[in-house]
Amino acid sequence: MSTEILGVLFMFMLTLLLAIPFGKYIARVYNGDKTITDFMAPIERAIYRICGIDSHKEMNWKQHMAALLCINMIWFFGAMIILTTQGSLPLNPDGNPSMSYHLAFNTAISFLVNCNLQHYSGETGVTYFSQLTVMTFLHFVSAATGMAALVVVFRAFRDKTTTSLGNFFRYFLLSCTRILLPVAIVVATILAFRGVPASFAGKDQIISMEGDTVNVSRGPAAGMIAIKHLGTNGGGWFGVNSAHPLENPDYVTNITEMVAQVLIPVAMIFAFGYFIKRKKLSWTIFAVMTAGFLMLVIPTIYYEIHGNPEITKMGIDQSLGSMEGKEIRFGSAASAYWAIITTVISTGSVNSMHDSLTPMSGTMTLLAMMINAFYGGCGVGILNYFIFLVITVFIAGLMVGRTPEMFGRKVEAREVKIAIMIALLHPFIILVPTAMAAFGITSNPDLGWLNNPGFHGFSEMLYEYTSSAANNGSGFEGLGDNTVWWNISCGFVLIFGRYLPIIGPVAIAGILASKKYIPESSGTLKIDSITFSITTFAVILIIAALAFFPALVLGPLAEYFSH
């Protein structure tokens, strides 16, 4: 058992060790300083020239957002066309069919918004062409979109009183060429050497020990699996994601994939500090997020390594922990750690079946996505955290008797309005569709969505929308989700859950940046102090807990207490 915990600790420390210098590197990249990847500059210049982009043109926050939305819209239509016609496109050795319009809608949106909810199975649902031009492509650009949006916020607080916040296309391209691509190549190489397929050949036939003939899917998977983690995307090559032996063959690939997915979210926190020259702020944000992460991961590991009490009662040995739905090559602790990592960060790739988690662990994964601000996805994690920061600054500012200030700018009605609307959006797009689904299933139990009745069925529905809203993409499974209702409703939840939480914080940052800069005095609330961090933590917990407590009570908590 202790070796397993040590393995978990090792993964965490390794991530932190890599993330700090990497954060410094990221800050230098966006700042335009000299870096070791400057050899990419000619390629970037060529791209700017082909696209007719003036990378030095300064944009205000509205121009940034317009650029972001336009470019995303183009990708969406491209993805839709490819997915609905993939059956007749090249690189389809297995002869997989084209997608239905609603599945294509759900899939295109889902990959576009960095969620990667997969209502299809990679082996049968998509072709190699789609995997490369839709999935892998969107893995890169959706991550870069989130990072570029965050850099706009960085810029807003680096300079005093400004409306020019850099060039969106430059931030976007640098994210791809200087950050995502180089690291993805390293990760993909490690994975390929450890046995992840990287081949254009179709299904392979093997004869199992029982003598059955089995068709094994493969494909150019290593590259996609690298970026799926690095970009906190999570959409895997194979249906069962990183639980699949070819997607995540052993403990080493497990560590590699684990570190790869936390790397950028954590590095971005430190990049923030280096970029605006407030390193202490980075550490306090990191501390709050880590406290939240530990609060989620410790119970999960505890409940998973102690196994399911119901099974223990049957007299079955559970010394390995709760192993239902888990891979023996990872063990219960590493799987529990993955379950929380993948839900706090919006990756959503899985190496075990979340449906089989013990009820308390299920609660923790749900809570991780409901809060969605501890580390969080590529770029967007800090944007979510930023919303809580604004609300905390406002309440705490009042408590010290000064009109609230953030980075030297007054936080007033307009910013509070945007922040509370974004904070309200998350429960709205989780609770309302869940209520509609619950209403549907109550009035017509024959819909056949749920494999499990009762509280667990409720958790499955709640999980699906929570995962969509948080742009996470993992599933509780057990839910018959490839239907028109689930594809379309999740699609809309995905869109709202993606773009509004990006636009909101960027708008607040843009508005704040244009305000008069006020120097700090001893009456100013320091947002990098320990007291303020504790307040932020309390605000995050209370807002998330208060909105979702009843839903959690009726789902996993009812399941937990009823046994």
Added chain:
Amino acid sequence: MKRQTSTTLFQKDLVIAAFKESFIKLHPKTMIKNPVMFMVEIGTVIMFIVTIMTLFSVVSGQGSFAYNFLIFLILLVTLLFANFAEAIAEARGKAQAESLRKTREETPATIIYSDGRTKRISSSELKKGDIFIVKAGEIIPSDGEITEGLATIDESAITGESAPVIREGGGDRSSVTGGTKVLSDQIKVRVTIAQGESFLDKMIALVEGASRQKTPNEIALTILLAGFTMVFLLVTVTLKTFGDYANATLPLASLISLFVCLIPTTIGGLLSAIGIAGMDRALQANVISKSGKAVETAGDVDTLLLDKTGTITIGNRKATNFFPAEGIDKTEFIRICVLSSLADETPEGKSIVELGKTQKVEVSTKDIQQAKLIKFTAETRSSGLDFPDGLEIRKGAFDAIKRITEKAGFSFPAEINNHVKTISSNGGTPLVVTKNSKVVGVIQLEDIIKPGMVERFERLRKMGVKTVMVTGDNPLTAKFIANKAGVDDFIAEATPEEKMNYIKKEQASGKLVAMMGDGTNDAPALAQADVGVAMNSGTQAAKEACNMVDLDNDPTKLIEIVEIGKQLLITRGTLTTFSIANDVAKYFAIVPALFIASIPGLQALNIMRLSSPETAILSAVIFNAIIIPFLIPLALKGVQYKPLGASALLARNLLIYGLGGVLVPFAGIKLIDMAVSIFW
């Protein structure tokens, strides 16, 4: 003596008036201004309908009539409590302002028409621009400006200061206030303000709510609270379908109770009371603010401009020592000094005579009856006497006197030169005296720093407020006093332009500046400052330009105003925190109660061990209602402000109101449940 302004928190007549007002305020048109309480009102109306329906058994699954009726009643009481909080704050503010206004209503006025006729009319008939005459013993009928004459006036009716003040036409002290009494002489006054537009009228209107506008900060907080209300509306509505899925029947009464308990009714109910009480506290400090925003802005002030004289130091400079020149007898020197100052009406002159008395040197006024008085001018920078026998005495600034002596061919004595240097470098002012153009000695004038000022500046520094001393002194003297008093910066040899530039410079770097002034030449700076406080004795121009008027003419009042402003924000912040933190306990009371019947396992969440689902819900709603009146005194008095620095203050308030807000309702709900379960 100060007017007794702080009434007890709940005066009987005010309570009765507020009680009536809390019912009137139930009108939806009034309620909708407060989104949180408006939602409670909607809930109450729904509960009323449900109660009626259960009475006639029209619906099933909604629980007993008694249960529904009780919930309805408690919700109604919650609304009334919130309305009462606002009403009592308004009533107190109004009572304060009325007591000030009463003094000047319906006083007779003698109006002078342009043709010279006079007529006795009532003060309410006076119009802006009218000229009236007031004789000794009469009450001044309206605010105005003296056009002619000089009078001593008893302003104790509004300031509480019993010592009479002198007011005269033309100059910085020409303004008179309605309701004050002329003690001697007679003055002609031009009415400067139309009836119903005086500062007090404005203040009363602000308190009454008719013209009360929400401050930017209040608006932001209201938005935040409305956001929370929306979240909980969402939680409650969706919970209904979740309940149906789980086969738990949820009566409307329970859902509405959950909703009302979760939305921030505590702060929602007290929000406007806190704002009104802030202005009321300013009024108690004898400061009339022209808007609620001004008080709030005061809490944000970064830089405070204070006049040296009267604020930092006691009145004016005083003579503290005589240094005769070599070969001059000390008594003789003192005699010359006193002689030169007898006709001098300046405070410095008087202090020289006083100091002379303590040194047993007395001179009769007869001695100078024949002498010709040479007045102080900015050019000569000296004053003195010319006696018929040819004796000339001069006293004045060092450089001015030096010029006189050198012009007359005398050398300036070295030891006097040394004295002058020592006095100057110690923050004093040397006053050199000559007899027939020959230096006979030097008088030391010194500033005395008011007791307690050093501590107050220290307190301001902890609040993060920079203090700036404004003085006409030379930089050397100014620096010395600034250091001694502990102010952060000073403006020496200050002119109105210089003040203005300083304010602009501070504002350009993003700071909020407060200043106090009284003269006409202060008006531009007062208008430029973010918080301008004019003294009531000041000119009309100054009073128009400012956003607050201090009735006491007390320059240290700025410090109090800053604290009142901070207190206002802190009270709002802490009660918001308290209100939201309360929800944790309420969840643990209500959520298990809602589902225990269908999911018995959830009894584990009933950590307070409340006796039954009904009592649990009733207790939570009752707690939610009675916490409002419990906190009314806090809302009216304001949370105590301690200058600790932002982080320490946050830690303190978070511990008391955040952690307290989580814990108190656990105890409160449990206690109420124990009481309720006796009857249920």
